[in-house]
Amino acid sequence: MEKRVVFNNRWLPYLLVAPQLLVTLVFFFWPAGQAIYQSAFIPDPFGLSTRFVGFGNFEYLFGNRYYRESFLTTAVFSVLVTVSSMSLALWLAVLADRVIKGSGAYRTLLIWPYAVAPAIAGVLWLFMFNPFTGIIAWMLGQMGYTWNHTLDGGQAMALVVAASAWKQISYNFLFFLAGLQAIPKSVIEAAAIDGASFWRRFWTIVFPLLSPTTFFLLVVNVIYAFFDTFGVIHTITKGGPEQSTTILVYKVFSDGFVGQDLGSSAAQSVVLLVLVTILTVVQFRFIERRVHY
Amino acid sequence: MSGMVEKRGVGTWLSHAGLILGIAVICFPIWIAFVASTVTQADLVRPPMPLLPGPHLVKNYLEALLSGGDAPVWRMLLNSLVMALGITIGKIVISILSAYAIVYFRFRFRMFFFWLIFMTLMLPVEVRIVPTYEVAANLGLLNSYTGLILPLIASATATFLFRQLFMTIPDELTEAARVDGAGPVRFFIDILLPMSRTNIAALFVILFIYGWNQYLWPLLITTDPSMNTVVMGIKQMLPTGDQTVEWPVIMATALLAMLPPVLVVFAMQRLFVKGLVESEK
Amino acid sequence: MADIKLEAIRKSYGRAEVIHGIDAEIADGEFIVIVGPSGCGKSTLLRMVAGLETITSGDIRIGGRVVNKLEPRERDIAMVFQNYALYPHMSVFDNMAYGLKIANVPKPEIAERVAEAARMLELEPYLDRKPRQLSGGQRQRVAMGRAIVRKPAVFLFDEPLSNLDAKLRVQMRLEIKALQRKLGITALYVTHDQVEAMTLADRMIVMNAGVAEQIGAPLEVYANPATLFVAGFIGSPPMNVIRQEIRPGRAALAPGAVIGVRPEHIDLVVPGAGLIDFDVGFCEPLGAETLVHGTTDAGDSLVVRIDGETPLPEAGTRIGLEIDPARILTFDPDGRRAGG
Numbered sequence: 069m070e071k072r073v074v075f076n077n078r079w080l081p082y083l084l085v086a087p088q089l090l091v092t093l094v095f096f097f098w099p100a101g102q103a104i105y106q107s108a109f110i111p112d113p114f115g116l117s118t119r120f121v122g123f124g125n126f127e128y129l130f131g132n133r134y135y136r137e138s139f140l141t142t143a144v145f146s147v148l149v150t151v152s153s154m155s156l157a158l159w160l161a162v163l164a165d166r167v168i169k170g171s172g173a174y175r176t177l178l179i180w181p182y183a184v185a186p187a188i189a190g191v192l193w194l195f196m197f198n199p200f201t202g203i204i205a206w207m208l209g210q211m212g213y214t215w216n217h218t219l220d221g222g223q224a225m226a227l228v229v230a231a232s233a234w235k236q237i238s239y240n241f242l243f244f245l246a247g248l249q250a251i252p253k254s255v256i257e258a259a260a261i262d263g264a265s266f267w268r269r270f271w272t273i274v275f276p277l278l279s280p281t282t283f284f285l286l287v288v289n290v291i292y293a294f295f296d297t298f299g300v301i302h303t304i305t306k307g308g309p310e311q312s313t314t315i316l317v318y319k320v321f322s323d324g325f326v327g328q329d330l331g332s333s334a335a336q337s338v339v340l341l342v343l344v345t346i347l348t349v350v351q352f353r354f355i356e357r358r359v360h361y
Numbered sequence: 362m363s364g365m366v367e368k369r370g371v372g373t374w375l376s377h378a379g380l381i382l383g384i385a386v387i388c389f390p391i392w393i394a395f396v397a398s399t400v401t402q403a404d405l406v407r408p409p410m411p412l413l414p415g416p417h418l419v420k421n422y423l424e425a426l427l428s429g430g431d432a433p434v435w436r437m438l439l440n441s442l443v444m445a446l447g448i449t450i451g452k453i454v455i456s457i458l459s460a461y462a463i464v465y466f467r468f469r470f471r472m473f474f475f476w477l478i479f480m481t482l483m484l485p486v487e488v489r490i491v492p493t494y495e496v497a498a499n500l501g502l503l504n505s506y507t508g509l510i511l512p513l514i515a516s517a518t519a520t521f522l523f524r525q526l527f528m529t530i531p532d533e534l535t536e537a538a539r540v541d542g543a544g545p546v547r548f549f550i551d552i553l554l555p556m557s558r559t560n561i562a563a564l565f566v567i568l569f570i571y572g573w574n575q576y577l578w579p580l581l582i583t584t585d586p587s588m589n590t591v592v593m594g595i596k597q598m599l600p601t602g603d604q605t606v607e608w609p610v611i612m613a614t615a616l617l618a619m620l621p622p623v624l625v626v627f628a629m630q631r632l633f634v635k636g637l638v639e640s641e642k
Numbered sequence: 643m644a645d646i647k648l649e650a651i652r653k654s655y656g657r658a659e660v661i662h663g664i665d666a667e668i669a670d671g672e673f674i675v676i677v678g679p680s681g682c683g684k685s686t687l688l689r690m691v692a693g694l695e696t697i698t699s700g701d702i703r704i705g706g707r708v709v710n711k712l713e714p715r716e717r718d719i720a721m722v723f724q725n726y727a728l729y730p731h732m733s734v735f736d737n738m739a740y741g742l743k744i745a746n747v748p749k750p751e752i753a754e755r756v757a758e759a760a761r762m763l764e765l766e767p768y769l770d771r772k773p774r775q776l777s778g779g780q781r782q783r784v785a786m787g788r789a790i791v792r793k794p795a796v797f798l799f800d801e802p803l804s805n806l807d808a809k810l811r812v813q814m815r816l817e818i819k820a821l822q823r824k825l826g827i828t829a830l831y832v833t834h835d836q837v838e839a840m841t842l843a844d845r846m847i848v849m850n851a852g853v854a855e856q857i858g859a860p861l862e863v864y865a866n867p868a869t870l871f872v873a874g875f876i877g878s879p880p881m882n883v884i885r886q887e888i889r890p891g892r893a894a895l896a897p898g899a900v901i902g903v904r905p906e907h908i909d910l911v912v913p914g915a916g917l918i919d920f921d922v923g924f925c926e927p928l929g930a931e932t933l934v935h936g937t938t939d940a941g942d943s944l945v946v947r948i949d950g951e952t953p954l955p956e957a958g959t960r961i962g963l964e965i966d967p968a969r970i971l972t973f974d975p976d977g978r979r980a981g982g
Contacts (some may be wrong), residue, residue: 076466
């Protein structure tokens with residue numbers, strides 16, 4: 069895709085790209101280069117000099133039990149957030165698509181959590197689940213279930229998953245609803261005439277036709293769970309108890325700023341860079357497909 | 362898929378019921394926060410807390426706005442506004458300019474520049490947090506609006522979006538403008554900008570929310586409480602150890618913090634949906 | 643107002659040459675139509691005159707001045723595009739005024755010139771509307787108006803009528819011609835429609851595969867096509883091409899040469915009485931005239947145009963064809979007219 073018509077100007081195009089390029093170079097390529105560089109060194113304890121260790125930081129990193137566990141934690145966390153948020157959103161979208169009257173009003177009422185910051189979402193859920201005063205924690209207590217996510221790693225995970233998924237439902241809902249509304253009615257009517265029941269129609273016709281949207285949301289949600297949920301983790305659990313909710317992005321932060329382990333943090337940044345690149349490539353393939361159809 | 366199929370009957374009512382249930386569950390945290398922001402601390406520390414609003418709304422919100430945590434919330438809201446607007450406008454300006462150059466000019470390194478920008482497509486600041494912080498610190502950007510804004514305005518998404526938009530503008534229009542005597546600057550201002558109006562507005566909504574909701578970056582870059590943004594400032598108000606916290610004030614702050622972006626979503630719903638769907642295409 | 647000279651114009655994209663040297667002289671006030679099939683390079687040629695495409699070699703002179711390196715706005719031209727290319731966010735008035743504003747024409751004069759053009763094109767009630775609120779014909783007029791207000795030396799038209807329906811096309815064709823006559827501005831008009839070319843042109847340039855096959859007045863080109871391509875492209879139905887010798891004893895055709903005859907220059911006679919016989923395939927009665935399609939023994943498909951009142955010959959009948967020898971054109975194997 070190229071324009072046939074272009075302007076001829078010697079310096080103007082450079083002037084136009086300069087601001088973006090400058091910001092990108094200073095705040096993206098320089099830090100990224102810095103991360104790659106630092107990942108090959110270990111600073112001495114007094115921070116006066118550094119020692120070249122090659123891939124030493126990476127060897128140490130993957131030899132480290134906590135880092136490997138953080139990978140697992142991230143995987144569990146992402147899968148839970150993605151699956152719960154997407155399935156709830158799909159369910160709501162199917163319902164909203166079914167009702168003729170008021171689907172606009174439902175949409176309005178369902179999309180606003182998108183605007184809530186992850187950190188604020190964290191605060192809201194923390195308040196409801198506060199082990200001593202939270203209303204839901206209290207209700208669970210009344211039912212004989214002791215809630216204390218500051219002690220129980222499983223409960224902590226459940227809480228950060230709930231808060232993260234809650235915020236993402238509106239996004240998924242919007243895309244699922246748009247996808248559902250784009251399915252030609254004639255296809256569904258044909259299936260109805262063939263005698264398929266609602267749920268049978270859904271699983272054999274609607275869901276397969278929705279697969280581009282589903283796949284797209286899958287990637288977006290994984291990216292969201294990987295990188296955008298820092299605020300949730302930081303406000304609710306700070307990665308605890310005992311690292312049970314330390315996802316990779318949180319670990320880069322806590323090792324770098326709290327633990328002051330710059331070599332390890334830099335190596336982790338590099339690992340995340342690679343992960344992001346992979347996800348971006350997947351995403352980009354998909355973008356290209358969508359653009360060209 | 363409603364249409365002719367199963368137009369009436371129990372199915373529809375069940376759907377309404379399901380939706381209302383879903384909305385109730387999704388709105389529950391906000392309701393709880395709202396109720397908590399209208400009662401006293403004493404009402405909250407002895408569970409169960411009340412489920413209906415109390416009489417202390419004005420007092421709690423005033424306290425939040427005027428004294429708040431480390432800094433008064435009005436100050437944090439102002440900082441958030443400056444940051445959000447700075448990020449939004451900055452991103453739009455540098456993206457539309459670079460997209461214009463890449464689409465409408467042929468010059469050396471054009472594709473190289475495009476790929477440089479494109480590589481930042483989805484790299485959130487969280488990933489490269491430590492070195493980016495060091496760069497910002499080296500440049501003396503700590504505790505400044507520049508430091509809050511500048512590192513976050515590089516974004517390939519907006520550039521990509523504008524590029525897509527410009528590709529759909531017919532070549533003949535550019536040619537007509539050239540025959541009319543418009544050079545590249547006039548064409549950009551008189552033709553391209555007005556034609557991008559709705560896309561810019563849609564992008565504005567999305568980016569404003571993005572900017573307002575930033576958390577980690579302001580957390581690192583602002584140590585001076587008077588530079589705190591509200592989304593990160595609320596974290597400083599949370600209980601640490603056994604110190605008592607005024608939950609009503611925190612909840613009032615939380616609601617104040619989410620109000621601007623939520624209002625933007627409600628007020629510009631159509632643009633918001635358009636912006637969201639297009640920026641992910 | 644100005645004359646245009648094209649001198650050995652060539653255009654290449656990379657190594658592929660798409661225009662292979664075109665020469666033409668266009669007099670001041672003349673209406674020239676460049677006609678040819680799609681992909682023949684006619685639009686490229688026009689866009690080179692407009693300054694929207696660079697010229698690989700050769701010179702374009704407008705009013706005696708070489709304009710090769712000049713920007714479009716410096717060439718004193720105005721252009722009407724196929725899809726009109728109206729600015730969607732501007733009113734009709736602003737669309738027409740935009741070029742004048744850029745040229746820093748004083749406001750009162752802009753208003754006056756736009757009003758004049760609007761009156762001429764009957765656009766006065768629509769000046770405040772946006773292009774999307776107009777019909778196809780009205781948009782076409784706005785595009786014309788935008789060209790007129792500039793008072794250019796040359797009008798350039800790039801298939802301006804191809805987005806209109808058939809009826810509107812005929813009407814706009816007449817209006818464009820009348821307008822150009824009235825304003826006396828040199829016009830260069832590109833189309834693939836030979837009817838448009840025939841009716842509009844003072845002279846036409848018939849292009850094929852990047853070459854100007856013939857330049858001349860429409861009836862001259864029709865009567866005396868310089869090449870087999872022109873003979874086939876201009877005229878509907880096209881000229882008949884006969885590959886065989888049509889009567890023993892006449893000057894023998896060179897091997898590979900062919901004969902061309904217009905459908906209206908053939909009369910139907912009894913078999914054997916004419917120059918050649920053919921078997922009738924089918925007839926198309928069009929009212930005023932009838933087209934009789936058939937095949938000769940050598941396999942050439944021919945069309946004969948007869949008066950609409952004549953009884954239709956039945957399919958399968960054998961009929962003789964009488965051809966006025968003076969109307970017979972002979973083409974060499976390379977497609978050029980034999981013997982000049």
